[in-house]
Amino acid sequence: MAPGGYFGAALVLDVSAAGVEVSRDELGADVLRSYLGGVGLGTYLLQRLGPAGVDPLAPEAPLAFVFSPLVGTPLTTSAKFAVVAKSPLTGLLTDALASSQFAIAGKLTGHDALVVRGRADDLSVLLVDAEGARVEPAPELAGLSAAAAEEVLRTRFGRGWRAAVIGPAGERGVRYATISHDGRHAGRGGLGAVLGAKNLKAVLVRAAGKAAVHDAEAVLAAARDLRERSFGPATAKYRELGTLANLLAFNAVSTLPTRNFTAATFEGAPKLAAEELHELRLVARNSCASCSIGCEHIYSRKGGGSQRMEYENVFALGPMCGVSDPDDVFAASAKCDELGLDTISAGGTVAWAMECAERGLLDEPWLRFGDGPALLRALDAIGARSPGLGELLAEGSRRASAQLGQGSEAFAVHVKGLELPGYEPRTMQAMGLGFAVNSRGADHNRSGAYEADLSGDLDRLAGAAPHVAAAVATEDRAAVMDSMILCKFLRGVFTEPFAEWANLLRPVTGWDIDADELRATARRIVDAKRAYNLREGATAADDTLPPRILSEAVAMSSGREARLTAERLQSMVAAYYAARGWDAEGRPPTDVASATSV
Known part of the structure; x- marks a missing residue:
C-alpha cells in the first residue's frame, strides 16, 4: 500500500x-x-x-x-x-x-x-x-x-x-x-x-477520484496555519508589486545585467519598473491554482489587451537587449508566450546576436541594442525557424556562437548551454558560484544563493568560504521545495524550514520524518542530479562561468569595478565539491548512481 x-x-x-x-x-x-x-x-x-x-x-x-x-x-x-x-x-x-x-x-x-x-x-x-x-x-x-x-x-x-x-x-x-x-x-x-x-x-x-492522506484533519489544520502565514510580511513584496519589484532594487545595487552583460545598470530601468507600471498600467492581480499569495500582476498593453509581466521576462527582453520602451517589452513578452519561447533564453540569445551584428559578425544591420521592433522581428524569426537568422538563433547562444565562430563564443553568456537569468555574477558572487555548479545550468530557481548576496551578511564582491556555504544551503533547500513541491515565494515564511517541511509531510504521508532526514534527502537529490549529468558526459570543466564574466570587470554605480576571476571561481568550486563530499572531479560517492537506477 x-x-x-x-x-x-x-x-x-x-x-x-x-x-x-x-x-x-x-x-x-x-x-x-x-x-x-x-x-x-x-x-x-x-x-x-x-x-x-x-x-x-x-x-x-x-x-x-x-x-x-x-x-x-x-x-x-x-x-x-x-x-x-x-x-x-x-x-x-x-x-x-x-x-x-x-x-x-x-x-x-x-x-x-x-x-x-x-x-x-x-x-x-x-x-x-x-x-x-x-x-x-x-x-x-x-x-x-x-x-x-x-x-x-x-x-x-x-x-x-x-x-x-x-x-x-x-x-x-x-x-x-x-x-x-x-x-x-x-x-x-x-x-x-x-x-x-x-x-x-x-x-x-x-481527474478521477482522490489521493488519500494519512491524517486529513491534521493536514487541514496545517493548511490553515500555512495559509495565514502566507499573508505575512515575507510575501508582501510579491502581493503588492510582484517579482518586477526587483528591477529597480537590482539596478540600484549594480546587479541588473544590461546589453548582453556589458553593464550592470540600465538607464531605462525606471520606465520598466513595477512602481511606474503599477500606477499607470496595472489592470489585475491573479494567483496560481491553490495559491493564497497572488504574485501575478497583469498590465495593460498599448492598443488593447493585457500581459502578465515578471522580473525575468522584463530583464531578458528589456535591459538585456537594451530596450526601455515598456510597450516593446510587453509586446516581446506576449510574442514569446504566443510562440512558446523561454523568455530568458530568447532574450539572451537575441542580445548575443545584437552584439554580433554591432561588431559586424552578423550581416543583419537592422539588429541593434535598444531597438524594440528589431527584437520583435528576431523573435518572429526564431519562432518560425526561418532560414538564416531564425535557424541560427533557434539553437541557443552556445550552439549559435559555435556555428558563427569569429570569436563570438567569448560573449555568448550561458552556463552549460543555458542562458543566464537576471543576476550579475560579478556583483553577486555567491550567485555566480550557484550558476557555475548548478545541474540545470545558469539558474536562479535551483540555487538561491542570491539570498546571501543580498542579505548584507557577506561581501558580495569577494567570493569565499561563506559564499560556498550559502550556495550549498540554498541549493539543498531548493531541492526539497522543488520535490515536495511548494512555491519558492513561501521560503521566507519558514523559520526552521526542514523541520517545518517535515511537519507538513508527516500528516500527509504517515511517515515519521524529521528535519535531519529531509536534510539527507536534499543531499541525495542534489547528488542524483549530478550523477545523471556525469552519466551524460558532464565534467568538472563545465562548472564555470562565461568568458565575459571571468575576463572583464563591470562598472558599478558607486564608481567601483567588480571582478570575478577564474582563479577565485575555481577555488569556490573546489570548496563546494568538498562541502558536498564529492571528489576533486566533482563526482559524488560511487553508490549514488546505482541508487538512482535500481
Whole structure:
C-alpha cells in the first residue's frame, strides 16, 4: 500500500504509429521517501527510464510529468508539477516547475508521474485518465499558440480535461521552447521541443477520484496555519508589486545585467519598473491554482489587451537587449508566450546576436541594442525557424556562437548551454558560484544563493568560504521545495524550514520524518542530479562561468569595478565539491548512481 499522498506508480506511455502502449512502473515506499516527488522523483525516473547518451529529441528519450505528495491537498501553493527531461539546449538534466489545474488533474489520474516516450506519426494529442490512455490526431492544431490550442481542445474534449500544450516553437524544435498550460509555462531547457519531437501538440489529463492522506484533519489544520502565514510580511513584496519589484532594487545595487552583460545598470530601468507600471498600467492581480499569495500582476498593453509581466521576462527582453520602451517589452513578452519561447533564453540569445551584428559578425544591420521592433522581428524569426537568422538563433547562444565562430563564443553568456537569468555574477558572487555548479545550468530557481548576496551578511564582491556555504544551503533547500513541491515565494515564511517541511509531510504521508532526514534527502537529490549529468558526459570543466564574466570587470554605480576571476571561481568550486563530499572531479560517492537506477 502506498504512503498517504501517493499512488505508488508512474504511468509509462510509449507513443507510436499504432497508438500508445501503457505500462506501470511501480514505485516502492522506499523510493518515494528517498526522492519525495517533483524534481527529485523526476531525476530518479529519468536515470531509470532514459537510455544513457540518448539524444534529447529521439523517440526513446523520456519526458516526465511528475507530481508530489502535497498535490491535491489544501496546502497553499501545492498545485504544482515538475516536467523533467534531458535538455535539447544543454544535453543535461532539465526540470521546470509550473502551477495549474493540470497538476491536480494529472495526479488524480491515479499516478505519481506520467512518463512519455516514442513518437506519433502525425501531429497528435495524448489523453490520459483513470481508464487508460489514447492518442488522437490533431492536425488542426498545427501552428497554433498554446492558448489557442487549449481553446480548441476544450471545445473538442470538454472542460473536464486539462492540457499541457506547446506553441509553434515547440513544433519546430526551437531548443528553448516551453510547455504551457492555463497561461503558465514550464519554461527552461527546451521541454517544449522534447514534446514536439514526439509529434505531440498536447498532453491532456482528466481527474478521477482522490489521493488519500494519512491524517486529513491534521493536514487541514496545517493548511490553515500555512495559509495565514502566507499573508505575512515575507510575501508582501510579491502581493503588492510582484517579482518586477526587483528591477529597480537590482539596478540600484549594480546587479541588473544590461546589453548582453556589458553593464550592470540600465538607464531605462525606471520606465520598466513595477512602481511606474503599477500606477499607470496595472489592470489585475491573479494567483496560481491553490495559491493564497497572488504574485501575478497583469498590465495593460498599448492598443488593447493585457500581459502578465515578471522580473525575468522584463530583464531578458528589456535591459538585456537594451530596450526601455515598456510597450516593446510587453509586446516581446506576449510574442514569446504566443510562440512558446523561454523568455530568458530568447532574450539572451537575441542580445548575443545584437552584439554580433554591432561588431559586424552578423550581416543583419537592422539588429541593434535598444531597438524594440528589431527584437520583435528576431523573435518572429526564431519562432518560425526561418532560414538564416531564425535557424541560427533557434539553437541557443552556445550552439549559435559555435556555428558563427569569429570569436563570438567569448560573449555568448550561458552556463552549460543555458542562458543566464537576471543576476550579475560579478556583483553577486555567491550567485555566480550557484550558476557555475548548478545541474540545470545558469539558474536562479535551483540555487538561491542570491539570498546571501543580498542579505548584507557577506561581501558580495569577494567570493569565499561563506559564499560556498550559502550556495550549498540554498541549493539543498531548493531541492526539497522543488520535490515536495511548494512555491519558492513561501521560503521566507519558514523559520526552521526542514523541520517545518517535515511537519507538513508527516500528516500527509504517515511517515515519521524529521528535519535531519529531509536534510539527507536534499543531499541525495542534489547528488542524483549530478550523477545523471556525469552519466551524460558532464565534467568538472563545465562548472564555470562565461568568458565575459571571468575576463572583464563591470562598472558599478558607486564608481567601483567588480571582478570575478577564474582563479577565485575555481577555488569556490573546489570548496563546494568538498562541502558536498564529492571528489576533486566533482563526482559524488560511487553508490549514488546505482541508487538512482535500481
